[in-house]
Amino acid sequence: MKKIEGLMLSTIIITLIVGSAQVATAEKFNVDPDLNLRYEVYLQSVVRDAQGQLLSVSESTSAVVLISSFSDGVLIQDLVDNVIDNNLLGEKKIITIDNVKYEKIQFQTEKVIDHRMLTSLGTAKVGMSSGTLWKFCGDFKGEYGHQCIPTFKAKTPQIHIAEGNVLTNQWTVLR
Numbered sequence: 001m002k003k004i005e006g007l008m009l010s011t012i013i014i015t016l017i018v019g020s021a022q023v024a025t026a027e028k029f030n031v032d033p034d035l036n037l038r039y040e041v042y043l044q045s046v047v048r049d050a051q052g053q054l055l056s057v058s059e060s061t062s063a064v065v066l067i068s069s070f071s072d073g074v075l076i077q078d079l080v081d082n083v084i085d086n087n088l089l090g091e092k093k094i095i096t097i098d099n100v101k102y103e104k105i106q107f108q109t110e111k112v113i114d115h116r117m118l119t120s121l122g123t124a125k126v127g128m129s130s131g132t133l134w135k136f137c138g139d140f141k142g143e144y145g146h147q148c149i150p151t152f153k154a155k156t157p158q159i160h161i162a163e164g165n166v167l168t169n170q171w172t173v174l175r
Contacts, residue, residue: 039065039080040102040174043132043154050164060131063154065173068136070144080151083136084175095174102174109134113165127162131155132169 041063047055068079083089089107096102118127137148152171161167 038175041065041152041154042172042174043152043156044170044172045129045132045156045159046168046170047159047161048166048168049162050166052166055165056159058156058159060154060156063152066150066153068149068151070140070147070149076140076149079136079149080173081175083151084173088136088138089173097174104172104174106170106172108168108170110166110168113161113163113167115163118161118163127160129159129161129167130157134169134171 041060043060043063045056045058045060047057049055065080068076070076084092084103084105087105090105092103092105094101095104113127131154133150134152134154135148136151137146139146152173154171159167
């Protein structure tokens with residue numbers, strides 16, 4: 001009985017720690033409501049085990065374009081427009097939804113979950129994901145050089161992950 005109580009207490013404490021860390025990171029990035037009127041951002045997260053078996057599919061509950069700036073706070077004007085216009089993430093397509101024309105780009109990232117991303121819970125290595133941040137990495141000439149700039153952020157319902165799982169994030173951006 002004490003083992004179960006200890007396990008449940010550990011789970012509650014880990015959940016509280018992870019939940020508070022998400023709140024702290026959420027306040028770090030700036031979101032401009034006017035900028036997000038020009039874009040619609042969607043994220044689909046797919047988790048598969050090491051053998052390729054589907055474990056879960058999750059859609060974003062909210063996603064935004066972040067205000068792009070260098071580490072010293074200098075704003076980067078029109079970063080997302082330049083990325084879309086120059087097909088840096090994929091070829092843009094023109095689509096029509098409810099008689100409104102949009103430019104659409106889609107791209108995906110894939111990550112194999114390793115032990116550094118997980119929390120030890122007894123002998124099991126477990127973790128949760130509830131969204132992600134995508135960064136545009138490039139060579140910014142002059143004093144900035146190569147940098148990765150936070151560009152898109154999305155929240156999803158909590159996804160349970162384990163070591164060896166493959167997390168594939170497919171982003172869709174409409175302008």
